[in-house]
Amino acid sequence: MGTKQINKALNSLTNSILNDIIEKIDKLEIDEKDKEKVKNSVKTYNKTKKRQPPKIPLEKQCTETCKSGMKCTVPMCYNKVCWAHMSKSQREEYRINKEIKVNKI
Template sequence: MTKKQINKALNSLTNSIINDIIEKIDDLEISDDEKESIKDVVKSYNKTKTRSPPKIPLEKQCKELCKNGNKCTVPKCYNGICWAHMSKSEREEYRLIKEAKIQTK
């Protein structure tokens, strides 16, 4: 089976389990408001995992401050600063260094 087929099968299995849970909630002897709130929670169950952004270690982050005063959390690339905080001359110097590295490989 391919990954796509496996994910499709897992999604259909998850949907059937959720539908079974909703049917069992209907059979419970509780108030309608409580049933609806429980159903909403079950229906809104997130079936897919959300991808969290990569964590950049402090020693690899830019050391400059942003315009709003917060510390820049972008990865540093040259002299401890990121591309956004470089001056034009630093950017040109960085480009030349990168080109030299690529040509030597």
């Protein structure tokens, strides 16, 4: 079973558990305001943590500007330029250098 399938199964399980809890809260004999507060806290329960993108330090970022005029934030790979901003000759040179490094290992 893949991780996506496991996450889907876990999310459906947590959803059913949360729905059961909400139904039990409805059956309690407490004030309506308190019921709504508890229901809202249960409904806003964070099921999965959102992954934060990796932060690339400024010294390892591309030095070129994008077409939109903003600074490129992609990691640099060769001569302080990212793969998208390389010319064809730079790409070929980068590939050759990379093949040489791989063959040495």
